[in-house]
Amino acid sequence: MVRRRVLARQLRALREDADLTLEQAAPKLDFSVSKLSRIENAQVLIDVHWVKSMLDLYDVGGARWTELVELAREAQQPGWWRAYGxxxxxxxxxxxxxxxxxxxxxxxxxxxxxxxxxxxxxxxxxxxxxxxxxxxxxxxxxxxxxxxxxxxxxxxxxxxxxxxxxxxxxxxxxxxxxxxxxxxxxxxxxxxxxxxxxxxxxxxxxxxxxxxxxxxxxxxxxxxxxxxxxxxxxxxxxxxxxxxxxxxxxxxxxxxxxxxxxxxxxxxxxxxx
Incomplete structure (x- = not known):
């Protein structure tokens, strides 16, 4: 959850840095505005492929691209407590x-x-x-x-x-x-x-x-x-x-x-x- 929140906040900042509103970015990603909003508020589990599409749209590359994709993978991992049921x-x-x-x-x-x-x-x-x-x-x-x-x-x-x-x-x-x-x-x-x-x-x-x-x-x-x-x-x-x-x-x-x-x-x- 914490890593999902960190990732969501960074994705929102990257969209804003790209001078895109939710209404402008969502259709370019084949998302509804509400779906993109939920992603940026960490209300849904973020798919790695979504993150890659967002980074491409926001023109993010290099080490930053790799860092955020890895963060998305970490956010998908089940917590250790799952092993305890x-x-x-x-x-x-x-x-x-x-x-x-x-x-x-x-x-x-x-x-x-x-x-x-x-x-x-x-x-x-x-x-x-x-x-x-x-x-x-x-x-x-x-x-x-x-x-x-x-x-x-x-x-x-x-x-x-x-x-x-x-x-x-x-x-x-x-x-x-x-x-x-x-x-x-x-x-x-x-x-x-x-x-x-x-x-x-x-x-x-x-x-x-x-x-x-x-x-x-x-x-x-x-x-x-x-x-x-x-x-x-x-x-x-x-x-x-x-x-x-x-x-x-x-x-x-x-x-x-x-x-x-x-x-x-x-x-x-x-x-x-």
Whole structure:
């Protein structure tokens, strides 16, 4: 999805550089205006042959032609999560391409920091029908995502603020929670992870209504996006005003949270060691 968006934005810019309107370019490509508009807004999967025709029309050649055709091929590749039987999971697609993720959670440990047993208990609590195999596939996919926190080639930087209540909620039972807290201690020592706890003593704060993520895509010319997950679904936001509010909210949470060292001390204390 991210590469499709990058490609779509570049194709739109090339059309505009060629001084062609949608109405002028579409018939030359044997497209309807609405089809070309959907392509330029990343609303459809872009065929490589379409891209070649568009580049020829816009008089793009050489290394630029090769680069964009290759990007079109990459945008067509199925995501790694398909191997786990997962469908079109938009958040995973965005996270896979992100370089940095800021996460605030109210009710549970962030997915990138969950143990298998903790994740399994969370999924069982949600009223979604799954077979046993589907459940295990989703848990395995969640653990696969975590590998990027330890990857040297394609690392993901995680900055997380966790509400202190999360550290007391016995998801899966007391033993599962203890193991989860121990995993948080280990994860907090990774160079890619910055973990803060928002103490209960902070009282009212800017994100009492919902948790949220902010994703950054360095090197892809893709704007930051905010992602809000709630009980009945999820919402992705990429308008600059929305993302700016999300950044400001996260900064306020950081200002109220314990610093990483004190947060780690609290987690160790609750983990019993």
């Amino acid at each position: 997962l469908g079109n999971v938009s958040y995973i697609a965005f996270e896979t391409e992100a370089s940095h993720v800021k996460v605030f959670t109210l009710g549970y440990v962030p997915g990138l920091l969950q143990t298998a047993d903790y994740a399994r208990a969370l999924m069982r609590a949600v009223p979604v029908r799954r077979t046993g195999q589907q459940l295990e596939n989703e848990v395995a996919a969640r653990l696969y995502r975590q590998q990027r926190l330890r990857s040297a080639e394609h690392p993901l930087e995680l900055e997380s603020v966790i509400d202190e209540a999360v550290l007391h909620r016995p998801v899966g039972g007391p033993e599962v929670l203890r193991e989860q807290l121990a995993e948080l201690v280990a994860a907090a020592e990774l160079p890619t992870v910055t973990l803060r706890v928002l103490p209960l003593a902070a009282g009212a704060h800017a994100a009492l209504a919902s948790e949220f993520n902010i994703l950054t895509f360095d090197g892809l010319d893709e704007p930051d996006m905010a992602y809000v997950e709630h009980t009945l679904g999820a919402l992705s936001l990429d308008k600059e005003g929305d993302v700016a509010r999300a950044r400001l909210t996260f900064e306020r949470l950081v200002s109220q949270a314990l610093d990483p060292a004190r947060s780690l001390d609290l987690i160790r204390e609750l983990a019993g060691g």
